[in-house]
Amino acid sequence: MTAAARRIESTLAPHARRLDSARIADLVAADAGRPRDFALRIGGLYASFARQRFDRDARDALVGLGEAASLPQAFRALFDGVTVNTSENRPALHVALRSALSETAIARDANRQAAAARARMAELVAQLQASEVTDIVNVGIGGSDLGPRLVVDALKDFGTGRYRVHFLTNVDGSDAQHLLAGLDPSKTAAILVSKTFSTQETLLNGAVVRDWLGGSERLYAVSANVPRAEAFGVAPERVLPMWDWVGGRYSLWSAVGFSIALAVGMDGFEALLAGAADMDAHALHAPVAANLPLLHALTAVWNRNALGLATHAVLPYDERLALLPAYLQQLVMESLGKSVTPDGQPVGIDTVPVLWGGPGTNSQHSFFQALHQGTQTVPADFIGVVTPAHPYADNHAALLSNLLAQTEALANGYSADDPQKSYPGNRPSTLLLLDRLEPRSLGALIALYEHSVYAQSVLWGINAFDQWGVELGKRIAGELLPAVQGNDVAVSDPVTRALLEEIRAHR
Numbered sequence: 253m254t255a256a257a258r259r260i261e262s263t264l265a266p267h268a269r270r271l272d273s274a275r276i277a278d279l280v281a282a283d284a285g286r287p288r289d290f291a292l293r294i295g296g297l298y299a300s301f302a303r304q305r306f307d308r309d310a311r312d313a314l315v316g317l318g319e320a321a322s323l324p325q326a327f328r329a330l331f332d333g334v335t336v337n338t339s340e341n342r343p344a345l346h347v348a349l350r351s352a353l354s355e356t357a358i359a360r361d362a363n364r365q366a367a368a369a370r371a372r373m374a375e376l377v378a379q380l381q382a383s384e385v386t387d388i389v390n391v392g393i394g395g396s397d398l399g400p401r402l403v404v405d406a407l408k409d410f411g412t413g414r415y416r417v418h419f420l421t422n423v424d425g426s427d428a429q430h431l432l433a434g435l436d437p438s439k440t441a442a443i444l445v446s447k448t449f450s451t452q453e454t455l456l457n458g459a460v461v462r463d464w465l466g467g468s469e470r471l472y473a474v475s476a477n478v479p480r481a482e483a484f485g486v487a488p489e490r491v492l493p494m495w496d497w498v499g500g501r502y503s504l505w506s507a508v509g510f511s512i513a514l515a516v517g518m519d520g521f522e523a524l525l526a527g528a529a530d531m532d533a534h535a536l537h538a539p540v541a542a543n544l545p546l547l548h549a550l551t552a553v554w555n556r557n558a559l560g561l562a563t564h565a566v567l568p569y570d571e572r573l574a575l576l577p578a579y580l581q582q583l584v585m586e587s588l589g590k591s592v593t594p595d596g597q598p599v600g601i602d603t604v605p606v607l608w609g610g611p612g613t614n615s616q617h618s619f620f621q622a623l624h625q626g627t628q629t630v631p632a633d634f635i636g637v638v639t640p641a642h643p644y645a646d647n648h649a650a651l652l653s654n655l656l657a658q659t660e661a662l663a664n665g666y667s668a669d670d671p672q673k674s675y676p677g678n679r680p681s682t683l684l685l686l687d688r689l690e691p692r693s694l695g696a697l698i699a700l701y702e703h704s705v706y707a708q709s710v711l712w713g714i715n716a717f718d719q720w721g722v723e724l725g726k727r728i729a730g731e732l733l734p735a736v737q738g739n740d741v742a743v744s745d746p747v748t749r750a751l752l753e754e755i756r757a758h759r
């Protein structure tokens with residue numbers, strides 16, 4: 253077991269034992285100050301941890317754990333551009349895309365490069381604005397898709413209305429077929445977004461779109477590999493840069509967010525960055541006990557390691573945040589889905605939970621049954637918005653009352669004579685409330701999750717910024733491609749061989 257794992261275990265185990273049979277409802281009843289003292293507000297974002305299954309002593313121990321794990325120093329290192337991504341020998345300077353909170357040469361240089369790229373992006377936004385283009389197609393996958401897609405969808409109330417923005421992602425050709433069938437190539441611009449410019453899905457879809465456009469006039473790219481983008485046929489003046497010091501899943505703040513800037517304008521994009529910068533300053537400077545991302549991370553570690561809960565649900569009560577669970581699946585599970593430390597030691601303690609979820613109230617009518625009465629306890633983040641951007645006050649009141657009711661029901665449960673109609677309760681949740689969903693608050697919310705993920709990685713002693721786990725499948729797919737295409741190549745795995753025969757027999 254690593255020192256990090258030992259620290260977690262020795263800090264949390266006594267409290268976990270002490271609170272073994274504790275009930276959230278009793279903890280709340282015994283502590284009148286809890287609703288207030290287990291909550292904090294950062295600008296337009298309020299967070300309550302009052303329905304977590306820990307008491308003041310355990311919460312203090314968690315804060316002590318954060319301090320003992322040197323979380324504040326780890327954040328300073330992140331912002332200063334220290335090589336936190338050791339397996340790829342890089343810093344992770346996504347924060348420099350929106351904040352200037354470090355004086356180091358590397359962070360300053362990143363600030364300069366980010367500002368220059370933003371200025372070029374603004375020029376391209378203005379050029380497109382003056383063109384005949386009505387539709388934008390963002391071609392990308394993973395971090396080159398999920399962040400921009402989430403933000404464009406979440407900020408539809410702030411859209412300029414100038415374009416329809418589409419996302420082409422899956423290597424499944426039906427994705428391209430159905431999207432392109434509804435578009436006019438003479439009025440469409442495509443942005444090929446790929447940090448590496450070597451991702452199979454994006455290269456294949458990019459080629460489909462390039463050919464469909466019939467020229468490169470309205471073909472744009474965002475990449476850290478500019479020569480490859482140019483070799484693909486994108487004119488140099490339409491290639492925006494990315495850098496190896498920004499991880500794909502942390503990149504929506506860079507030119508990877510070109511589609512966001514087109515959807516909400518440069519002002520909206522800058523406001524999104526300003527919101528993330530608010531959270532950056534808070535994460536870097538607030539003491540652990542009053543630091544929202546750090547408390548969020550410590551709560552995650554409590555639920556994973558002290559309570560042994562293996563999954564985590566994200567439940568936005570706002571349709572505009574419907575894509576948040578999908579976005580967080582990559583951010584959280586690609587970052588924290590590790591079981592060894594950077595020096596190759598088994599962590600020796602559970603790390604990432606399986607993250608899943610969906611918007612309320614829809615999901616109340618699908619999987620909430622299992623949340624209330626299933627055999628597994630699933631901790632959840634509920635996310636609500638106080639003031640809506642629509643005029644339907646009755647709908648919004650119903651939405652908010654459902655949000656409040658669900659967190660209460662999950663925590664408190666209900667005993668009936670009929671066990672089938674009883675609810676065990678004691679199911680922990682965190683409530684995040686945005687005053688409004690707008691570019692600035694959305695930027696802060698996403699940055700909150702980014703920083704929570706980094707803090708969890710520090711607590712567990714793992715690298716949040718690499719993703720070696722995705723490589724093996726890619727390599728085998730590359731090796732199998734000739735066989736799937738019907739070539740006579742040796743396939744060593746007997747099961748795969750039989751499956752290929754089945755596919756060939758039924759084509």
Ligand code: F6P
Binds near residue numbers: 393446447722
């Ligand atoms: O395969 C996983 C991954 O590398 C993600 O980390 C990344 O966001 C995605 O693929 C897309 O990569 P790229 O932007 O280089 O096309």
